[in-house]
Amino acid sequence: MAESASGTLVLERVNTPPAQTWNHLRANDITLTVPVVSRKGDVYFALPRLFESIECGMGGAVTDWIESQASDARYVEVRAGEKREEPIIAESDTGIMVRAGAEATIVVCAPTGGPAQGTTAALVRIIAERGAQVHVLEFVCGDTEQHLESVGIVAGEDARVDVRQFFLGAGTTAAGLAVALDGNRARLDLSCRYLARDNDVLDINHVIRQRGRNTRCDVHESGVLDGHARKALRATIDLVHGSSGSEGAELENVLVLSDDVTNKTMPVILCDEDDVAGNHGASIGSVAPEQIQYLQDRGLTLEEAEQLYVRALFDEALICAPTSETRKAVLARATEILGSETASDLVEGLDLAEKSGPFATTEV
Amino acid sequence: MHDTLLRVSGINAGTEDKPILHDIDLAVGAGETHVLMGPNGAGKSTLGRVIMGDPAYQVNSGTIEFGGEDITDEAADKRSLAGIFLSYQAPVEVPGVPLYSYLRTITQKRPELKMTARKFRARVGEIADQLDMSGSFLTRELNVGFSGGEKKKIEMLQLLLLRPKLAILDETDSGLDVDALSVVSRGIEAYRADCGGALLVITHNTRILERLSVDRTHVMVQGRLVAEGPASLIDDIDAHGFEQFERANASGGDRA
Ligand SMILES: Nc1ncnc2c1ncn2[C@@H]1O[C@H](COP(=O)(O)OP(=O)(O)O)[C@@H](O)[C@H]1O
Ligand SMILES: [Mg+2]
Numbered sequence: 295m296a297e298s299a300s301g302t303l304v305l306e307r308v309n310t311p312p313a314q315t316w317n318h319l320r321a322n323d324i325t326l327t328v329p330v331v332s333r334k335g336d337v338y339f340a341l342p343r344l345f346e347s348i349e350c351g352m353g354g355a356v357t358d359w360i361e362s363q364a365s366d367a368r369y370v371e372v373r374a375g376e377k378r379e380e381p382i383i384a385e386s387d388t389g390i391m392v393r394a395g396a397e398a399t400i401v402v403c404a405p406t407g408g409p410a411q412g413t414t415a416a417l418v419r420i421i422a423e424r425g426a427q428v429h430v431l432e433f434v435c436g437d438t439e440q441h442l443e444s445v446g447i448v449a450g451e452d453a454r455v456d457v458r459q460f461f462l463g464a465g466t467t468a469a470g471l472a473v474a475l476d477g478n479r480a481r482l483d484l485s486c487r488y489l490a491r492d493n494d495v496l497d498i499n500h501v502i503r504q505r506g507r508n509t510r511c512d513v514h515e516s517g518v519l520d521g522h523a524r525k526a527l528r529a530t531i532d533l534v535h536g537s538s539g540s541e542g543a544e545l546e547n548v549l550v551l552s553d554d555v556t557n558k559t560m561p562v563i564l565c566d567e568d569d570v571a572g573n574h575g576a577s578i579g580s581v582a583p584e585q586i587q588y589l590q591d592r593g594l595t596l597e598e599a600e601q602l603y604v605r606a607l608f609d610e611a612l613i614c615a616p617t618s619e620t621r622k623a624v625l626a627r628a629t630e631i632l633g634s635e636t637a638s639d640l641v642e643g644l645d646l647a648e649k650s651g652p653f654a655t656t657e658v
Numbered sequence: 659m660h661d662t663l664l665r666v667s668g669i670n671a672g673t674e675d676k677p678i679l680h681d682i683d684l685a686v687g688a689g690e691t692h693v694l695m696g697p698n699g700a701g702k703s704t705l706g707r708v709i710m711g712d713p714a715y716q717v718n719s720g721t722i723e724f725g726g727e728d729i730t731d732e733a734a735d736k737r738s739l740a741g742i743f744l745s746y747q748a749p750v751e752v753p754g755v756p757l758y759s760y761l762r763t764i765t766q767k768r769p770e771l772k773m774t775a776r777k778f779r780a781r782v783g784e785i786a787d788q789l790d791m792s793g794s795f796l797t798r799e800l801n802v803g804f805s806g807g808e809k810k811k812i813e814m815l816q817l818l819l820l821r822p823k824l825a826i827l828d829e830t831d832s833g834l835d836v837d838a839l840s841v842v843s844r845g846i847e848a849y850r851a852d853c854g855g856a857l858l859v860i861t862h863n864t865r866i867l868e869r870l871s872v873d874r875t876h877v878m879v880q881g882r883l884v885a886e887g888p889a890s891l892i893d894d895i896d897a898h899g900f901e902q903f904e905r906a907n908a909s910g911g912d913r914a
Contacts, residue, residue, distance in 0.1 A: 516754050547753050588750040591710050592764045592816065593738035606759040642775030
C-alpha cells in the first residue's frame with residue numbers, strides 16, 4: 295500500500311489467487327486507486343477478534359482499507375438453531391455469525407447513485423458454524439465509478455453455504471470471495487453471473503479452500519461480455535492436505551459478443567491430497583452455432599438470440615432478489631440495458647413469482 | 659381440396675462438399691398430416707432442416723414455397739415467424755438461458771401471440787399440465803440436463819405455445835418410454851385439435867401415428883423421395899421394411 299498526496303491510496307496486488315502461474319497473461323492481480331478519508335480520533339467499533347483471521351477474497355490490503363474507511367463495523371449473530379426469515383443486509387463492514395444449526399440469508403447490494411458516487415465498497419465476513427445453512431446473495435447493479443466487494447466465509451462441519459453473485463453493474467467492479475470449507479462435509483455451491491459491456495472492467499477472484507474431509511464445492515461462473523469490456527476471473531480450488539474424500543468442481547461459460555472484449559480466465563486446482571477429485575471445465579467464445587440456429591429456428595434474429603442471454607441474467611437476478619431494494623437496483627439496470635418494455639415485462643413476471651412461488655403452473 | 663401450404667419443388671441440397679437431397683418434390687396442404695419414413699441416413703432430418711432454413715445446408719437448385727410465398731432464400735427466423743416449426747430430433751442444450759426467459763421471448767416476438775406476463779404464465783402452466791411437466795422446469799436452463807423424454811416434451815410445449823401452421827416433427831417419438839410417448843402423442847393431438855396445423859411427421863415408429871389420421875406417406879431412400887402413398891403405405895413398410903424401395907432405388911428403377 296502506498297499513500298499518495300491527494301487523499302487517494304493505491305491498493306496493489308488486489309484479488310490475488312493463491313497460486314500465481316499466469317504471469318504471461320499479466321492478470322495475477324489488479325491495482326486499484328481508492329479514496330481515503332482520515333478517521334483519526336473516531337471511535338471505531340471493530341468486529342470480534344474471531345473475524346480477523348478470516349481470509350477475504352480481495353486480500354488484506356482491501357480489508358485494511360475498508361476497515362479504515364467504514365464508520366463502524368456491524369456485527370450480527372443468528373442464534374443456534376434459529377431460522378431467520380428476514381434477510382440480513384450486509385453493508386460496508388459486516389461480520390455475521392451464524393451459530394450451529396441456524397439458517398440465514400445474507401444480502402449484499404452495491405449502492406447506486408451514478409459515477410459521481412466514485413468508489414463504493416463492501417466487506418463481509420461470515421462464520422457458518424456446524425450444520426448452519428447460509429445463503430449469500432450479492433448484487434452489483436450500480437453505476438458508480440468503481441465498486442469493491444470482498445467476502446470471506448468459513449464453514450464448519452456439515453455447514454451448507456450457497457452464494458449467488460450477480461455482477462451486472464457499470465464501471466469497474468472488483469470482487470473477491472474466499473470460502474474455507476474447514477469442517478468435514480461442509481459444502482459450497484457458488485453461482486456467479488456477470489455482464490460487462492462498454493468500457494466496464496470486471497475483476498473476480500474466487501478462492502475455495504477445502505480443508506475438511508468429504509467437503510464438496512460446486513462453482514459455476516457464467517456471463518456475457520460485450521463492447522470493450524475487460525474481464526479477469528481467477529478461480530482457485532485448493533484441496534488442502536487432509537481433505538480426503540473431498541470433491542471440487544468449477545465450470546465457466548462465457549459468451550463473448552464483441553471482438554473488442556478482453557476475457558481472461560485463470561482456473562487453478564491445487565491438490566495436496568490423493569483421495570480427492572478436482573474438476574475444471576470451461577467453454578469460452580461465442581454461442582455455439584447450433585445453439586444460435588435453434589434459437590433462430592424459433593423466430594429470433596442473431597441479435598435477439600444474443601440479447602436473450604443478457605435478458606436471462608436479469609430474469610435470474612430478479613427472481614433471486616429478496617428485497618425491494620435489490621429488485622429496484624436490478625430493474626434500474628435492466629431498464630438501462632434492455633429498454634423499458636422488456637424491463638417492465640420482467641416486473642410483470644416477478645409479480646407472479648411473488649404471489650405463487652417462482653413458477654407455479656397451477657394458475658387460474 | 660386444401661390449399662397447398664408447403665411446396666418443395668425440385669430441391670437439390672447438401673453440405674458444402676456433399677450432396678444429400680436429390681430432386682425433392684413435396685406438397686403439404688393446410689391442415690394435412692404427412693408422414694416421412696426411410697432408413698437411417700436417408701436424408702429425412704436434412705429435408706426438415708432445409709425446409710426450416712438451416713444455413714449448414716446449401717440449396718443448389720429448386721424452390722420452397724410456404725403459404726404461396728417463395729421462402730427459398732429466407733432466414734430461419736423469418737420462416738419461423740411465417741409459421742414453420744421444426745421439432746429437433748436432438749434438441750440443443752442452451753446453457754445460460756432459463757426456459758422461462760426463452761419461452762417468453764419467442765412468444766413476445768409474434769404479434770399474434772403477444773400477451774401479458776400473467777396470461778402467458780397461465781398459458782404455459784396449462785400446456786405444462788397437458789404434458790405432465792412440472793413448472794419447476796421453467797427456471798432451469800433450456801434443455802440443459804433434461805432427459806431425452808423431457809427435451810421432447812419441451813419441444814411439444816413450444817409447439818403448443820407457438821401454434822405454427824406447419825410442424826415438422828423429426829423423430830419426436832424416438833427413444834421415449836411408453837409414458838413419455840403417450841404424453842407426446844397427446845401433445846400432437848392437442849396441436850391438431852387446437853391449432854389445426856399441418857404435420858410432417860418423420861418417424862420409424864407407427865405407434866405415434868395410431869391416433870393421427872394420416873393423409874399422405876412419403877418414403878425417402880438415399881436422398882430421394884422414392885414412393886408416396888396413402889396411410890396404408892405405413893402398414894406395408896411396417897410389414898416389409900424399406901428393402902423394396904432400396905432395391906428399386908439402387909436399380910435406378912421407376913420412382914413411384
Ligand atoms: N451437417 C452435415 N454434415 C455432413 N454430413 C451430413 C450433415 N447432415 C447430414 N449429413 C449426412 O447426410 C446423410 C443424411 O442424414 P440425415 O438427414 O440425418 O438422415 P436421416 O435423418 O434420414 O437419418 C447422412 O449420410 C449424413 O451423414
Ligand atoms: Mg434423422
